[in-house]
Amino acid sequence: MNFVRNSVIPVGTVLIGILALWYVFTVILNAPFERDQAARANTTISTSELIANTMRQERPVLPAPHQVAAEIRKTVFDISPTSKRSLVYHGWVTLSSTLLGFGLGTLLGILLAIAIVHSRTLDKSLMPWIITSQTVPILAIAPMIIVVLNAVNITGLLPKAMISTYLSFFPVAVGMVKGLRSPEIMYLDLMRTYNASKAQVFWKLRWPASMPYLFTSMKIAVAISLVGAIVGELPTGAVAGIGARLLAGSYYGQTVQIWAALIVAALMAAVLVSLIGLIATFVNRRMGARA
């Protein structure tokens, strides 16, 4: 019952609001085309007909929610996942490079944070570069990475994953530097009284203390990994993946296809972020967090 009151009702209310607004804009944005058609055919069109027509155009400016839903149902459930027209196929292509890039990015971020926390020199020299790396627009650097790696014969999954890595290591590195430095002086002094080694201080104090920071930054990292993977699919000539679907859709004016791909990408991101959240809850419980 609590679940209904705390989650279903508020989330449902917002969802209904968004859908209502979406339908309103569908009518407003698609109506000029219908009026043009009627004017060209020298016929008049009643308002109810106009509204009905705006929601069943082939290439609408803004497709209605039910058109997008139908497209998703067709491309996810009706078409075999092995087909190039299946969103499951494209989704999997994007997901695999997202996960590879996210895994590598998280690992890189953690390693950088460990190095930075343990070395003053690296703290001073590395941190500015890490921050600078994120000021370069990813849209500019993504084609470079793809082209350069292609030149050295690295193709396929890895170049796309590299773009995800490039984006996702950053929040993990910054979050983990903060997390590994989070133990209070007293906790560190305690380890000193035991004459603990640096490795012991790390594994028994810094690492467990940084867990909440790790999961928070991993949530951000997994979401931008997906963005990275999609962006990485654009300059590869739109072969496969959600990014390819978006690009192909915009070439041929297939707005319904674009929106279907967008919604699926958003759902994938939501699922990935919630999965990290679930793992975080499980780990926090194991580490004695208040229920």
Place this chain on the structure above:
Amino acid sequence: MSVVTLRPKAKPMPQAAKTVIDVKDLSLVFETNDGPVNALSNINLSVDGGEFVSFIGPSGCGKTTLLRVIADLEQPTSGSISVNGMTPSEARQKRAYGYVFQAAALYPWRTIGGNISLPLEVMGVPKAERKDRIARNLELVNLSGFEKKFPWQLSGGMQQRASIARALSFDPHLLLMDEPFGALDEIVRDHLNEELLKLWAKTQKTVVFVTHSIPEAVFLSTKIVVMSPRPGRIHEVIDCNLGSERTLDIRESPEFLEIAHRVREGLRHGHSYDQAHL
């Protein structure tokens, strides 16, 4: 790395009358942005094995700093200090002392048992013996049955008892306590004072105890070191031995009140020419 002998010594207090801590002409100056601060100035002090010594004084008198110097958590600027005949650094590396902080400082992600196990894990004690020692030390501080609880599930007093069990778990001869009961209410504090006294009698440890409470110092100590601030120094050392069978009732006795009076006078005197700063 040296192997720590964790077995309790068979002979009762072999170093009973031996000097455990010896401080000579020790000074410590902190360099701050507002210029140097004389945290400790010309400290001379010796603590014998089995004694219970309290440092008492107003804030800024350097009592905690002196304890931290003994523990090798601060470095003196001049003078000499030995702990168990070694430098504080060597003593720390030999795990000569257990340290209890103002706050319990239990790691929140470890259970009470896990927290007591922490120093043992660091020191490489095998698992079976760790289990044994956790049980034994929990019993010592009356916390048996709380092994699997997390720190937040315990009251402040229980948490501090757990931190004492943690400090005792590797059986150091010297226990350094920095205002361990300062954050607790008076009822809990009285209770823990009594328990600490029993624990001290039972374990025969040497205890150095920092406090700002006169009754606490008089009740617990064999020797009270009265300190005064600016610069931090020892004003007076008062012997205080109210017999080994003490209960809280002793605080009503004339002997107790007399020593408490001397401590109060000492504190006031050490402070007298400092009134302008108040």
